[in-house]
Amino acid sequence: MIITSNVTKNYGAACVVDGVSLQLPQGGITSIIGPNGAGKSTLLSMVSRLMAMDMGTVTVGGLDVTKAPSDELARRLSILRQDNHMTARLTVRDLVAFGRYPHSRGRLTLDDKVHIDRAIDYLDLGLLADRFLDELSGGQRQRAFVAMVLAQDTDYLLLDEPLNNLDMKHAMGMMKLMRQAADDLGKTVVLVLHDINFASWYSDHIVAMKHGKVAAQGAASAMIRPDVLSGIYEMDIKVHEIGGQLISVYYG
Structure with a gap:
């Protein structure tokens, strides 16, 4: 379980981020939604220790992220940031192999190679494995970075806007992959998402932030409601249902 207590930045x-206290459920997919500037990415960065907190505590699977040794935390938690830039000229396979560093320290074993190949296959990157990153489209590079995170094989996967640069087909494929990682591999997946429809269809739990605070949280069925979403985004949001089954969220 991921627990934040009075986290402030x-x-x-x-x-x-203003005194955020959360208990994110173990397993499944939790999506963090909210308008721009709500503090979503900043919160995720503090949970993953990429950014220091001004106040508060975070524990991930019982580890205090401010005190845990870096190698131990890296075997428990992996994160994909929004701004992924590589200056070195690497192939897709080289990049994905970086995900194994907390386990191999750069000396890849047969087990590491199994994880690398599996992650490449999961992201449908087999035909691109030996291509250089600067030869790929933005969406292909994004999938390569997600493969690197998946190869790290941690209990907790944190992804900050993983659908950036992806077209509809690959965005859906990415969300299906996250669902599969949660269901089949037992991962706890936490995503920052802007697309409410993807959050509604694939999430078990949704946290909505506004002005640096948690505005609401709960199961997707309780969160994807016009009264909840309209208040968070300060605009008229409608939810299309047929026979009680959520179809889509739209604005108007």
């Missing part, structure tokens, strides 16, 4: 006089 300030930039000068601006409070970006």
Whole structure:
């Protein structure tokens, strides 16, 4: 379980994350939604120790992220950030192999290679495995970075806007992959998403943030409601249902 207690981050006089306390469920998919500037990505960065907290505590699977040794945390938790840039000229396979570093320390074993090949196959990158990253489209590169995170084989996967640069087909494929990782591999997946429809269809739990605070949270069925979403986004949001089955979320 991921537990945050009174987590706070300030930039000068601006409070970006304001005393957030959460208990994210073990297993399944949790999506963090909300308008731009709500603090979603900042919160995820503090949970993963990419960014220091000004106040509060975070534990992941019982580990205090501020105190746990880096190698131990990296075997428990992996994160994909929004801004993934590689200056070195690497192939897809080289990049995915970086995900095994917490386990292999750069000396790849047969087991590491199994994880690398599996992650490449999961993301349908087999035909691109020996291509250089700068030869790929933005969507292909995004899938390669997700494969790297998957190869790390951690209990907790944190992904900050993993659907960036993906067309509809590959965005759906990415969400299906996350669903499969949660259901078949027992992963706890936490995503920052802007697309409410993808959040509604694939999430077990949704956390909505607004102005640096948790505005609402709960099961997807309780969160994807016009009264909840309209208040969070401060606009008219409708939910299309047929026979009680959610079909889509739209604005109007």
